[in-house]
């Protein structure tokens with residue numbers, strides 16, 4: 001007996017602009033379907049840069065207080081103050097990186113220039129060094145802090161650096177070429193260009209009745225671009241045959 005299946009067209013799901021929250025629990029995925037991808041990516045990039053600047057400002061405040069150049073909240077003990085600055089640094093830094101990565105999936109750049117492609121997609125990881133390494137160096141070189149405080153603060157900053165660096169790294173970067181190739185392959189088998197995925201899908205499909213959906217109660221319908229935005233960047237080879245890349 002075939003299982004009842006509900007197909008949700010995500011383009012009609014939500015008209016409103018959703019900043020970056022989304023429900024990953026298989027409920028309705030909010031869609032950012034207003035305006036063109038370039039503009040939507042740009043908005044996210046601006047917010048990402050602002051969040052990174054705020055993050056690094058907290059690091060700067062910590063450094064300035066430690067070096068006696070800024071007498072802010074003098075009744076908070078310096079070790080606690082520094083840890084607070086590092087935590088706030090991290091709290092602003094990570095959403096910045098997530099927005100940046102999201103923007104790159106909404107409007108991917110060309111991978112023709114490999115170096116530029118890597119730097120652009122992993123800008124958050126590169127900046128995480130700037131956001132946490134200077135405070136580590138200043139703390140280690142400081143003559144007023146005792147050894148125990150130095151150890152605690154540098155350990156916290158080092159952990160924050162690793163968390164920020166890893167979470168900012170794009171393990172699945174997409175290029176404009178990859179997106180174009182994906183759209184070409186889908187158009188070759190489906191006139192509508194629509195693709196489907198389930199809440200737990202790792203790939204996108206052109207066939208809403210693909211065997212991969214046999215256990216899914218809900219299937220989402222959208223464009224290849226929308227699938228890429230959700231980090232679904234690999235086609236199901238059962239329903240989308242591969243096309244040679246070719247040289248343009």
Ligand SMILES: [Zn+2]
Pocket residue numbers: 204205206207210211212236237238239240
């Ligand atoms: Zn499939």
